[in-house]
Amino acid sequence: MTPQTASLLVGILTFVIGVASLIISRRKISAEVREIEARSASEKVDTTSKVSDLLQEMQSQNVDLYKRNTELEKVNTDQLRSLEILRTRLESRDAQLSEATKQLDHLRNLAKDAPIIETLRNQLDAMNQIVSHFQAAQNETSKILLEREKSMGELFKTNRNLDLKKPGESNP
Numbered sequence: 001m002t003p004q005t006a007s008l009l010v011g012i013l014t015f016v017i018g019v020a021s022l023i024i025s026r027r028k029i030s031a032e033v034r035e036i037e038a039r040s041a042s043e044k045v046d047t048t049s050k051v052s053d054l055l056q057e058m059q060s061q062n063v064d065l066y067k068r069n070t071e072l073e074k075v076n077t078d079q080l081r082s083l084e085i086l087r088t089r090l091e092s093r094d095a096q097l098s099e100a101t102k103q104l105d106h107l108r109n110l111a112k113d114a115p116i117i118e119t120l121r122n123q124l125d126a127m128n129q130i131v132s133h134f135q136a137a138q139n140e141t142s143k144i145l146l147e148r149e150k151s152m153g154e155l156f157k158t159n160r161n162l163d164l165k166k167p168g169e170s171n172p
Contacts, residue, residue: 065165072162079155086148093141100134 001009107127110119 068165069162072158075158076155079151079158082151083148083155086144086151090141090144090148093137093144096137097134097141100130100137104130104134 104127107123107130110123
């Protein structure tokens with residue numbers, strides 16, 4: 001073998017090895033591309049599945065929130081109705097107290113004008129009854145005011161809880 005033939009053989013072998021390595025590397029790159037595409041498709045499916053699950057969970061939470069909101073609105077309406085009833089009762093008691101005060105003033109005026117001791121005693125007894133009724137009405141008014149304050153406190157507490165549970169807002 002001559003050096004030129006040896007050189008030509010080495011060149012041909014190098015060319016064949018180069019072509020073979022290009023073919024092998026192309027196949028390897030093609031396999032890697034297919035593997036990456038398969039992973040990407042799998043991730044897309046997983047992502048789609050997760051998004052679908054999250055949407056279903058959000059729908060369920062929205063339904064639950066709507067139900068709770070409806071219940072809270074009902075409670076709020078009931079408490080407002082109770083407050084209105086208490087307000088009406090307070091107005092009635094205030095009218096009774098006003099009438100009792102007028103009667104007491106009238107009896108005081110009669111007591112000033114009456115010269116007879118017996119009349120004064122009768123008026124004093126009547127006045128004591130009015131005062132006892134007045135005190136009873138005052139006690140009832142105090143009880144109603146306490147009920148009203150308690151109802152208002154519960155209403156504010158319920159409204160505060162509702163505000164804390166609003167979706168989309170950060171809790172302080």
